[in-house]
Amino acid sequence: MNKKGINRSKPTRKNSAKKARRPAPQPKQARPAGAVRLNKAIAQSGIASRRAADSLIAEGRVLVNGQVADMGVFVMPDDDIVVDGRPIRKAVKRICMVLNKPLGIECTTDRRVKGNIIDFIGYPERIFPIGRLDKNSEGLILLTNDGDIVNPILRAGNAHEKEYIVKVNKPITDQFIAGMASGVKILDTVTLPCKVKKLDAKTFNIVLVQGLNRQIRRMAEAFGYRVVALKRIRIMNVKLGKLKTGTYRLLTQSELNQIYEQIGK
Numbered sequence: 001m002n003k004k005g006i007n008r009s010k011p012t013r014k015n016s017a018k019k020a021r022r023p024a025p026q027p028k029q030a031r032p033a034g035a036v037r038l039n040k041a042i043a044q045s046g047i048a049s050r051r052a053a054d055s056l057i058a059e060g061r062v063l064v065n066g067q068v069a070d071m072g073v074f075v076m077p078d079d080d081i082v083v084d085g086r087p088i089r090k091a092v093k094r095i096c097m098v099l100n101k102p103l104g105i106e107c108t109t110d111r112r113v114k115g116n117i118i119d120f121i122g123y124p125e126r127i128f129p130i131g132r133l134d135k136n137s138e139g140l141i142l143l144t145n146d147g148d149i150v151n152p153i154l155r156a157g158n159a160h161e162k163e164y165i166v167k168v169n170k171p172i173t174d175q176f177i178a179g180m181a182s183g184v185k186i187l188d189t190v191t192l193p194c195k196v197k198k199l200d201a202k203t204f205n206i207v208l209v210q211g212l213n214r215q216i217r218r219m220a221e222a223f224g225y226r227v228v229a230l231k232r233i234r235i236m237n238v239k240l241g242k243l244k245t246g247t248y249r250l251l252t253q254s255e256l257n258q259i260y261e262q263i264g265k
Contacts, residue, residue: 035074038064041081045088056083077146095127096144096256098238099248107132107141117141121248130154131211139164139232140240143248152263153236159209160262163234166216167203168225176223177204186218236262 036044042053042062054071056062062069063082075081078093099121101107107129108116117129121143130142130150144150153160181196195207206216217227233240237258243249251259 035076038062038069038073038075038081041075042083042088045081047083047088093125094144094146094256095123095125096142096146096149096251096259097123097127097248098240098243098251099141099143100240100243100245101133101138101141102246103138104135106135117143120246133232134214134217134230137230137232138245139230140235140238141232142235142238142251149259149263153259154211158263160236161207161209161234162211162232162236163205163207164216165199165203165205165231165233166220166227167229168220169202169228170225171201172198172204172225176225179223180204180206180219184219184222186215186222187212191215191219 038057039050039053042048042056043050047053048056053062057069057071060068061084063080064073064075065080076094081088099117101117104115105120106113106116109118109128110116111119115135118127121127123143125145127143127145128150130144131154133139133141142153152158177196177198181194183190183193185191189212191212192208192210194209195205197205199205208215212218216230220227231240238251238255
């Protein structure tokens with residue numbers, strides 16, 4: 001107490017009013033690869049804006065796979081979404097596969113073309129190749145029904161790796177390997193530097209981050225070589241492995257997750 005009789009001492013904890021504690025902030029939900037927010041999926045269907053979609057969700061009028069949806073939930077392309085009893089999107093299973101393409105098969109969806117890849121696979125659902133692999137080349141080609149991933153995978157600026165085993169018509173020199181790796185003038189441009197490694201007298205491994213028309217064949221021709229066999233063994237994180245020629249397999253969830261992470265989906 002001071003001279004004027006005013007008590008300036010701090011109130012004891014026992015006598016002070018207890019402040020209400022705020023609930024601890026909840027961690028943000030991690031975004032699964034390939035997913036979008038539910039309100040965005042509803043807005044994309046044309047039923048409502050995102051803000052109106054939030055109200056529908058808050059009122060319990062939205063079901064995802066038969067369950068009342070929570071605010072802020074993520075949905076995948078193959079999820080069933082129902083608003084006020086009305087399906088807004090038929091569940092479409094996302095398909096992504098790798099084919100070990102044989103020689104002679106054309107990477108086209110035009111079924112009038114003899115030996116087109118669609119008739120060769122005979123898959124029961126609509127799919128299409130991601131990029132192409134020449135008729136005279138073999139190995140790994142990706143096919144999907146998910147159009148959202150095609151351009152991000154193929155876009156040269158994203159620098160996604162594609163790996164090949166190549167056999168040429170005559171012995172490989174150190175100068176050839178160095179020249180291929182440093183960049184080659186073809187098609188009015190110079191190819192980007194790439195990784196090249198000699199495997200045996202006439203075979204080399206090459207990893208590209210671009211996909212010009214018949215790029216490897218043109219690069220080899222610039223040094224007086226002719227490609228006699230070309231096989232793609234990897235695109236990004238997906239490897240051909242022991243997959244037999246002419247057969248395909250679906251990508252694993254781990255492979256898909258890595259692809260979506262790399263393309264920012």
